[in-house]
Amino acid sequence: MPDQPSQSIAAPFPAPPPFYHHFTKPNLAQLRRIQKDTPSQPQPNGNGNDHTDSSTSESKPSIDVLSLPPELRYLLPPRPPTPSSTYRSFGSHISLSAPELTLADAGIEQLYPTSPPPQTSSRVEGEAPLPTANPQPHLIALARSMLTTYLSLIGTLSLNPELFGDRVDDLQTICYNMHDLINQYRPHQARETLVLLMEERVEGMREEVRRVREGRERVESVMRELGVKNEEEVGGGLVKEEGKAEDGGDQSEKQRQRSKWRAMEREMEGVS
Template sequence: MGEEQRQPLAAAFPAPPPYYKHFTAKNVARLKDLQQSSSASQDIAPDGKPEVEIPPELQCLIPPEPPSDGKCRSFGADLDISQPFVSLKERGMVQLYPSPPPGQAIESEWTLDRASYLKKFVKSMLLNFLELVGVLAVDPTQYAPKIDHLIRLLYNSHALINEYRPHQARETLIMMMEEQLARKEAEVEGINRMSEKIEEVLAKLGTEEGDSAMATEDRSDEEMLRQENMDGQRRLWQLMDEDVS
């Protein structure tokens, strides 16, 4: 990548990086072919990684390594990925949804209908936004309370969504495992069907060979009887010729 592509994105809402045009299905297929050919050739570099020359337009398709210092930049703000989640109480915000009762923090013993509360928060934000528009039309100096209400609703919504992340990750993993299991079951079923077809073909071949052998034996018996009849007729004609002479 060029020097322009290496510059950090410091704007709050930056434009897409210039290398986004390289993310095409054709380039993804090319990168996959290169990686597979490198694995097949078993060319290993001194650092233990497969040694393969990746073109510049494909290098941006390789995911970067996690930051060594645990810090990254998103929408112009520096983030520390090792920093623990900050609760609403630590932020000085009022929590608008219930917390687990004391002694029942285990998920199997206590659950919360997060979808219901999220829908309520969205409706409340729409209502507060309409009220804010009305306040600005009548007396713009009285905007602060409605802004505070909107901020409180937004923080509660984000906190509730973040609490839902572990469940979402588990459900995503379950879905992926179910898809893998379905593929494996389909493969096993296909192998079983093919095995049954092969057994049917082998059984038919065995039956045809048996019929062919029986037919050959029947033909041999008929030829032997025919030959015996012909021999008997010859002997009869010989006897008749002797009597006449």
């Protein structure tokens, strides 16, 4: 049989960008040296005003990216996007300043209310509709409607399959409305995510402080047991015991100090 070409299995995930090889310690050190040698210029505080002062501006080195070697250009973070910037999503360019698209703008029927009843509403005429205060009951109602519509679709397919179009359109409209209600939880989700990250950070710092305090207590306990804590320093040296002979006194003192340090090192190894 003729040799068949080997079929290579595609990777389940795309390869990382090639410029990640440039993020090395020598390149970072070289970039820091360049930033240190480059004169700093005040940067605006982001309010769109070119006039800056020392209280509202931050001095950063102004480095021309094109003047850097190719291996250092990717180490500089890009500038923050401006309100007039655009980003690409699924092949479409979307502006950051574009208003949020509503169901009415997309030509989809809205199945849930977005404002209070007319007799209690204080909304000005022409104002944008208010978001739903509590989307949960509307989501439950839409989920039940989706279930009944699906059962109706099954019955239609069993009797006359050619009439499935209306039920499929109804299911699609219900799904669009449910997704729009779910998107109203996004700000709350972002806030809760930040809260969780901050709580984890605080908990990690508290755990680190607790371990440091435990290590300090163990060291103090060892020092108390060895009698080091009650000794006083005089002229940069420890007070020698009364009646200690001059010959061999320094040597015995050094041996005691070495034994104390060895005991403390053993305790610190247990802490770490």
